Amino acid sequence: MPIDNLAFTTISNVPKNLTESNAFEYIFLIPDPNEYESFSTYYQLGVMHAYMDLKIKNSVKFFDEGSSLDSNQNSFIIGPFDPMQVEILDNQGANLNLILMNTARNNMFVPPNSQAQINSLNKHLLRLKATKILLAGNNAQKNFERLDQNLDYVFLQQPLSENNIRFTLGVSQSESRYELVKEASFSKVNFEPRTRTDIDQIVIFPENEDEVYDIASKIRFNYGLNYKISILTFDLDNQLDLNEITLHQINTFDHTYENPFGYDLKKSRSYTLGYDSMLLAYAKSNKLLGELRGYGGIYTLTKRKIESTSYFN
Numbered sequence: 001m002p003i004d005n006l007a008f009t010t011i012s013n014v015p016k017n018l019t020e021s022n023a024f025e026y027i028f029l030i031p032d033p034n035e036y037e038s039f040s041t042y043y044q045l046g047v048m049h050a051y052m053d054l055k056i057k058n059s060v061k062f063f064d065e066g067s068s069l070d071s072n073q074n075s076f077i078i079g080p081f082d083p084m085q086v087e088i089l090d091n092q093g094a095n096l097n098l099i100l101m102n103t104a105r106n107n108m109f110v111p112p113n114s115q116a117q118i119n120s121l122n123k124h125l126l127r128l129k130a131t132k133i134l135l136a137g138n139n140a141q142k143n144f145e146r147l148d149q150n151l152d153y154v155f156l157q158q159p160l161s162e163n164n165i166r167f168t169l170g171v172s173q174s175e176s177r178y179e180l181v182k183e184a185s186f187s188k189v190n191f192e193p194r195t196r197t198d199i200d201q202i203v204i205f206p207e208n209e210d211e212v213y214d215i216a217s218k219i220r221f222n223y224g225l226n227y228k229i230s231i232l233t234f235d236l237d238n239q240l241d242l243n244e245i246t247l248h249q250i251n252t253f254d255h256t257y258e259n260p261f262g263y264d265l266k267k268s269r270s271y272t273l274g275y276d277s278m279l280l281a282y283a284k285s286n287k288l289l290g291e292l293r294g295y296g297g298i299y300t301l302t303k304r305k306i307e308s309t310s311y312f313n
Contacts, residue, residue, distance in 0.1 A: 006120055006312035012293040014279070016055040018286040024058045026281055029065040029079030042267045046274025046295075054282050076285045078277050099281055099306070108284070108306050110277065113269065114234040115146075116297050116308035117253040121203065121232065122148045124253075124312055130201045134168070134227075136160075136215050137205040139235050154199065156215070165218055169199075204231040209238055216248035230312075239265040253310045255296045272296040280306065 028047060033040040044062055051060055065080030080086055081101045090104040100109040111119075125133065125148065135144065136156035144153065157164040202219065206212045216229055230251040233240070245252065255272045276294030283292055283301055292299045300307040 006124060006298070006309065008293075008311040008313070010293070011053075011295065012279075012291070014054070014283060014288060014292070015286075018282075018288075024285070025075050026056075026058060026060045026278070026285075027075050027077045028060065028062045028277070029067070029077065029081075029085075030062055031081050032064055032066070038267060039270045042270035043274035043277075046271040046276075047278045048274075049271075050275040050278035050282075054278070056278075056282060060278075076281055078281050097285065099277070099284060101277070108304070110273075110280065110299075110306055111308040112234075113296070113310070114143075114232075117232050117234050117310040118143070118146045119308065120253045120297075120310040120312055121230070123309060124230070125151060125201065128201070132198050132201075134199050134202045135205065136202060136219075137211060137231075138207040139205040140203075143205050143232070156202075160211075160215060160218065162218065169219075200226070200228060202227050202229045204229065205235070206231060206233075207235060209236055209240055212236075212240065212250070213244050213248065216250055220248050237265060239268070252313045254313065255311060269296070 028044070030036075030040045030043060047060065047062075065082055065085050076097045076099075077095075078099050079101050080089065083102050086100050086102040086104055086109075089098070090100060090106050094106045098107050100107055103109055103112075130151065132152040132154060134154050134156055138158065140155060147153070154168065156168050204212060204215055206215070212231055219227060220229065228251070229248065230253065231240075233252055233254045240250075240252065244250075255269065272295035276296045276299070279292060279294050280299060280301065283289075289301050289303065292301055297311055298309040300309075
């Protein structure tokens with residue numbers, strides 16, 4: 001499956017039972033279950049789901065990320081998450097049997113969900129050959145520098161209002177022309193707002209779910225019916241309403257939405273991250289390089305790093 005296909009199709013079909021040595025074990029360092037009970041529980045469930053799907057015979061062990069472990073050459077370590085613990089482990093040097101779960105310099109790490117979604121957005125806009133994009137949402141400004149700087153961006157002014165939308169989309173000028181024509185005409189003139197034509201992509205960085213529906217409805221139902229609206233979901237705590245997404249014709253960057261936990265997005269993300277962590281560790285330990293498709297996104301595994309791209313739904 002080529003990387004330019006950003007839609008979810010299925011989990012990568014990787015060879016099963018490649019590592020036969022019972023001495024080789026997978027150790028997952030997880031946040032303190034007492035403090036991060038929900039995350040740790042569903043992360044472990046995801047790991048074990050992948051473990052069964054891959055038919056792995058080697059043992060899997062879970063330890064608190066604060067545990068002091070010997071760097072056993074027969075163990076493959078995944079984690080920790082805590083930035084301080086990551087730095088300590090990373091500063092010990094490069095380790096081929098290690099994947100960290102936070103940003104590191106010397107070792108492989110799984111990029112955060114936010115970076116995966118930004119990567120997917122950049123690939124999506126490049127494929128469409130878009131040149132000018134309207135950015136909206138309370139969190140747009142703080143993420144601006146992470147975008148492809150070869151493109152031209154226009155910000156929807158905050159706070160969101162009808163006047164700001166009209167001004168940004170160029171509707172105000174259309175309304176002014178309509179008033180002039182209406183005054184000069186002897187017959188009834190129907191008004192159909194003409195928006196700026198140099199923008200066809202609107203990307204929303206929302207602070208919460210309600211902001212998504214508010215911005216989309218004001219734009220979609222008032223002025224720009226042909227604008228393509230996409231949203232970045234990494235700052236959202238709850239899963240979006242499928243009916244609202246369909247109604248507003250919104251595209252999303254996120255995981256597959258094969259969510260066995262209802263509308264609890266945090267549990268779903270923890271679960272999919274656990275599944276993909278096991279998938280990546282299995283591939284890395286067996287030297288399977290290239291593209292891997294998990295539940296959380298598309299990963300490109302090389303000898304030196306892991307690149308991550310979210311699905312575009």
